Amino acid sequence: MDLLGPSLEDLFTFCSRRFTIKTVLMLADQMIGRIEFVHCKHFIHRDIKPDNFLMGIGRHCNKLFIIDFGLAKKYRDSRTRCHIAYREDKNLTGTARYASINAHLSIEQSRRDDMESLGYVLMYFNRGSLPWQGLKAATKKQKYEKISEKKMSTPVEALCKGFPAEFAMYINYTKGLRFDESPDYMYLRQLFRILFRTLNHQYDYTFDWTMLKQKAGLSLSGPTPTTIAGAGLAQGGQGQGAF
Template sequence: MELRVGNKYRLGRKIGSGSFGDIYLGTNITTGEEVAIKLECIKTRHPQLHIESKFYKMMQGGVGIPMIKWCGSEGDYNVMVMELLGPSLEDLFNFCSRRFSLKTVLLLADQLISRIDFIHSRNFIHRDIKPDNFLMGLGKKGNLVYIIDFGLAKKYRDGRTHQHILYRENKNLTGTARYASISTHLGIEQSRRDDLESLGYVLMYFNRGSLPWQGLKAATKRQKYERISEKKMGTPIEELTRGYPGWLRLTANRSYNYSMI
């Protein structure tokens, strides 16, 4: 039986998963255009897709922001139909034997910084910066990097007054432990600086092929997060960036005074 969404799109095979929900290939029944369709069960304990779709709509028009084509509900699912994109940077990294050239990292860094800066300019932080959440475009946009998955995004300041959210502690880790900032591990409320620190880890991951805190074993997830945090805090910047240009050591420097951001 053919499954349809919004009486306009045909649902195809599963092509991925996001922080909340699964992603399927879809086709516009009228035009034949291929799209990505994200589904989330309506009965899920903490539905997020409707909130995520609002984030996308607020970001529409920005370079490297996927176009949202339809949002709504269909049967037992919340649905978001969006522009179909190409492989993630994690996919490309694996295809390239898990090592990018310095030139490639530089070209990617330029685009990744721009995407994060745009989101911050719209008063939001992403909170899950990782290679899987950056996708390449298709066709004529094949060299353009897109940022996706706003399921964990959060407003960090008032859009009118630019008043920053309050400093808080004892927060649970939000995002992906491998790339999470040290402050996030320590339970401190995230802000722009945490997205940037995560980006620094992503760039070093691309340069090195792995990060020193990968592959750590523990009996529970909590204990694993603690081990990652300890290893991360105990790894000097000089060791993390050994053999690479000075600008990378600058990018990854955790000692900046970020109190204003």
């Protein structure tokens, strides 16, 4: 059992539902690393969303953890490394807002889908909302269909308009991956690391909420710690993401 701090969704709300590019890029680096670690253990998460990423507490207050493996699935045999078969008869698994387009199309999910979902999470942080939020429908099925239609009809460039080109590059890359292809995690991290340096930011772990809490005189650990079983899996990856 591990004690963890607030989720990124909690912190996003705390920051008036908008993160600066600096915070988004520092988070992106750690998020890619956490997802890569899950993938290297032969599992896909299948529910990448802000609620499932929690900050640590105490000396780990700047470290990101990924939680909730209730929808996770083994995508390859750990001994033979044989990948699961491609199928087109799967129900949507995960959260529709961040689901990949292939997941909406009932295609079996693989590593590419976790990575595409992360792209939508990053744009949610940048924009404050996604174009397919708030759609009304009589049933959940109809709502999912509307979300799918809006997502597919929204060009990546339109989704990322007004933000650095690297975000569109990231999403386009993930959407171009083959079903059983391994994402180039380091390429994706470097994409954002180079942008971070180009913007002359310092990787000082000063997130948007860090400054707000300091101004308000609040504990940097945030809300009451959350007890999570099995959160240790999320501690892997390549460090905390210092550039």
